[in-house]
Amino acid sequence: MTVTTIPTSTTASAAPSASLRTSTVEVARRTVRKFVRTPQLVVVGTIQGAMFLLIFRYVFGGAIDVGGVPYVDFLVPGFVVTSVLFAGTGAAAGVAEDLEGGVYDRLRSLPIPRAAVLSGRALADTGLLTWNLAFTTAVGFAVGFRLHGSIVEGLAAFGLCVLFGFAFTWLFVFIGLVAGNAQAAQGMSLMVFPLTFVSSAYVPVDSMPGWLQPIAEHQPITVDAVRSLCLGEPVGGSLVGALLWSVALVAVFAPLAVARFRRS
Numbered sequence: 001m002t003v004t005t006i007p008t009s010t011t012a013s014a015a016p017s018a019s020l021r022t023s024t025v026e027v028a029r030r031t032v033r034k035f036v037r038t039p040q041l042v043v044v045g046t047i048q049g050a051m052f053l054l055i056f057r058y059v060f061g062g063a064i065d066v067g068g069v070p071y072v073d074f075l076v077p078g079f080v081v082t083s084v085l086f087a088g089t090g091a092a093a094g095v096a097e098d099l100e101g102g103v104y105d106r107l108r109s110l111p112i113p114r115a116a117v118l119s120g121r122a123l124a125d126t127g128l129l130t131w132n133l134a135f136t137t138a139v140g141f142a143v144g145f146r147l148h149g150s151i152v153e154g155l156a157a158f159g160l161c162v163l164f165g166f167a168f169t170w171l172f173v174f175i176g177l178v179a180g181n182a183q184a185a186q187g188m189s190l191m192v193f194p195l196t197f198v199s200s201a202y203v204p205v206d207s208m209p210g211w212l213q214p215i216a217e218h219q220p221i222t223v224d225a226v227r228s229l230c231l232g233e234p235v236g237g238s239l240v241g242a243l244l245w246s247v248a249l250v251a252v253f254a255p256l257a258v259a260r261f262r263r264s
Contacts, residue, residue: 027120076140078201084165095176149232
């Protein structure tokens with residue numbers, strides 16, 4: 001386990017001498033080095049996403065009719081969006097592990113902004129998430145997914161997934177801080193997973209019971225914007241909704257996580 005030390009001539013009780021940006025980058029580098037030295041953290045998450053995509057593609061795909069487009073083209077955008085939750089479980093467990101192991105106590109003793117410890121972690125986990133999303137997208141193309149829109153729209157859809165993943169990372173960072181240990185963090189993270197199924201990720205919303213459709217249409221797992229960009233369809237208000245949810249998640253859980261970190 002590696003802790004990055006930022007050189008300083010001040011004492012631990014002095015005011016922070018390193019900027020938020022510099023401190024965030026250094027903490028992110030420390031977390032990335034941990035990923036590199038523990039490759040199973042990267043490999044397991046990558047393989048897990050590909051495995052579930054293959055299951056949905058070949059086991060359930062033949063039984064689901066979405067009408068108008070092949071199911072693989074309907075599935076892959078939704079699956080890539082929901083992949084941020086699979087990666088988030090590891091983020092929550094990692095935060096809880098660092099907290100329990102005393103890593104954050106050592107970082108807290110340094111004259112750096114407290115928010116940098118968590119923003120660095122969120123930045124590193126977003127980098128790992130981006131790799132997982134890229135690999136999952138490549139698997140999607142390998143099993144038959146094709147863009148109906150332009151390359152620019154496809155890149156915009158991928159960028160929206162990364163932004164959405166960064167926003168959800170703050171939720172999982174907060175879960176890791178309140179859980180106390182890695183096992184509890186993983187268990188608490190699973191409470192978010194029902195959102196992946198009560199959405200338009202895997203089946204059309206109009207196939208759900210009438211009372212469930214409003215919930216599926218107005219919850220944080222906003223798949224419609226990404227799917228519309230991939231299918232070359234008008235995005236409309238779905239893009240605004242996706243951006244608003246991303247901003248709301250960061251606005252709510254980033255301050256909560258920093259406040260929890262200060263008290264812990």
